[in-house]
Amino acid sequence: MNFAGGDDARKTADAVARRSYGKLVAFLAARTRDVTAAEDALAEAFASALVDWPQNGCPRNPEGWLLTVARRKLIDSVRRRQTGEAASTQLQILAEGLEDAAAQAERDMQIPDKRLALLFACAHPAIEAGIRAPLMLQVVLGLDGETIASAFLVSPAAMRKRLSRAKEKIQQAGIPFAIPEREELPHRVDTVLDAIYASFAEGWTDASGTDSIRRNLTDEAIFLARLVVELMPQEPEALGLLALMLHAEARRPARRNIAGDYVPLAEQDPQLWTATLIDEAERLLYRASAMQSIGRFQLEAALQSAHAHRRRTGHDNWAEVVQIYDALIAITDSPVVAINRALAIAEVHGPEAAAAALKDIAADDRLSEYQPYWAARAELLSKTGAHDEARQAYEMAIGLERDTTVRAFLQKRQAALK
Template identity: 40%
Template sequence: MPVASARQSPAHASVESVFREERGRLLASLVHHFGDLDLAEDVASEAVEAALAHWPAEGVPARPGAWLLTTARRKAVDRLRRDQAYAARLAVLQVEADRAAPAPPPADADGDLPDERLQLFFTCAHPALVAEDRTALTLRCLAGLTTPEVARALLVPAATMAQRIVRAKKKIRQARIPFRVPGADELPERLPGVLQVLYSIFTEGYAASSGPQLQRIDLAEEAIRLARILHRLMPAAREVHGLLGLMLLIHARHEARTGPDGELVLLEDQDRSRWDHTMIKEGCRLAVSALTGGPPGPYGVQAAIAALHDEAADLATTDWPQVVALYDVLLALAPSPVVELNRAVAVAMRDGPQAGLALLDGLAGEPRLRGHHPYPAARGDLLHRLGRLPEAAAAYQEALDLAGTEPERAHLRRRLHTIEPPGPGDRADKPST
């Protein structure tokens, strides 16, 4: 829900700051207590409105988050007293939630908010919800984005996003999805879904699917913020370490990934002094902890690959044999054509372009790579290195037709121009649609 601009008054700024920081905890506590996401969102909004009315005159309370929680709970109780039928339905939901997990000690206005966000993570990422709804609900409930902001983040119309969020909440209500952390027997099966939602958010920020910009820094940083919360809530979960480490190691390069005009800068051409080396050190520590104490997981292995890239002085001195070996491990853990594509590129760096091209050509019939522009782009680069220029031009043109962002299209047009300068009316001279 929108809150007032920080320019209006210090009290308005405090409400906005508190709500952004505490929204997930506030909503999680309310849902745990009352068992209904819609009610929780409504009374959370009413509590913020009350804060905007009272704080300018009375001052910001010492524990503003707890003040909001107490106010929201009172408003929820008042609403339930006015609507007995609604209260009866919520009572059933609450009994089911209480059976599923014991309630935490209650908080009062002088205490800190109880932190039930872990339960909210698993509710938003429940496997009964379709993947797109999980991502939308996570951004809405845990990141605190408004519905229009979620729509912009996921590049869909606001009306479509509103319907998607309503559908997800309805599914939670009708399917009686319990608001709880899965038990030890369920956790290995359920945690990857939560991690995948966060990684999907980060991936859209790291490499936007469409639009004028290569990266969407705000979305990537929101995914990292959520991953940090999950890391604090699950400090023993090694794959959470791996995911956070992977995000940090990739995001550490974001300043160098584009030039002054937003153009794409390849890894081999990036000014590594512009990388965030403090972030890299943290990411490397997390990668080590993710791979320590048991069998490796997919995110821990990907973090280790990213660490090898970040620790190398340049592309040539990267430990490509180790990168290929880690991709072999990743393929055994989480086989996918995209992993095979990335491994083929690493093999090309280790053994030469012909070896990599042979692996890429072996993926030519893979349906999941159709429409994935990095595949023809990688083929074009290897064909170019081998001097097979007409084939390289065809591969670059295929990638250009598929690329989603303008910086990627501009990069591919430059690649085409290095093979054959464009003439009047040449396709490569025209913006791709």
């Protein structure tokens, strides 16, 4: 959510939205399973806050304030939509249930965190696979449809339609807000992890951290991954995902120089990396590897670990890196992995071999507007001396880049071509 209100009230509302959006939605929708109604009520509550708070000051417990107002709006909306005796009975049940729970939540000054249950509902097998991650981003983190659409490369109108269809299904089909039974758990975990990683990646694109809501997405993703790890300490992929994200997060301070320019991994100063995060990531990965069940996230974390090790010790491990990419391709069949593998091959076998590897995946339609593909292609072509082609590839990469600092970096590289 993003608010256009005044100063302090807006800041507080922003902060509460980031911290509590999913918690509030989970709480409001738990009884009715009507996520849309919960979100609408919450949006109205935030709008009220932006009117009320500048006049009367921010409440001591803004979360509780929002919950009280949202609860009232939710009951009002049910009342407006339904008439008749049966409806009033249902309304009473809803009102009483919410009233009791909310009173308890306000007494304790905290709303129970049902976000994990909400995550499992969003990632339910009865929900179309492609919409699970966007659904989580919206329902648990409060991202608007447009932002999600651009992250997932589909039109905002199509994304909004698919999101609302999924929410409709949660309610109409009776998808539970619950943590699955033990025997169901492993299958259900994968989709949850995928979606958490998707939200991390979305937050990660804003490296300079100027956009506070998006930067916070990486924190939210790490928070959610910690929650999953805590609930399922024997799930190696959850450990792998958390390790992967912590490795990436550790490098955040080095991703931009003092002037704010983009710094690629190969040129980062390892002294600037957050050592405590790297250490934690390494411990998690070690724990995961002891469970002897390899998976995508553990391999991705192992890659990050290898990169960190090479840069800190100066020990060349590109051959191992290529091996990890080979294993990863066998699992994921992802063109994105294939691009990065080509860059690693360049370090072992030279740019010509890498360019050839990249050619194999060039036919993939998904890549024609995918910025990292063009950036990788440009870099490899410039190394092989094919400067004209490299210039064109840089042109595409620059044209497709959203981040101004990365764009400036690519322009500098392009200008350096002969």
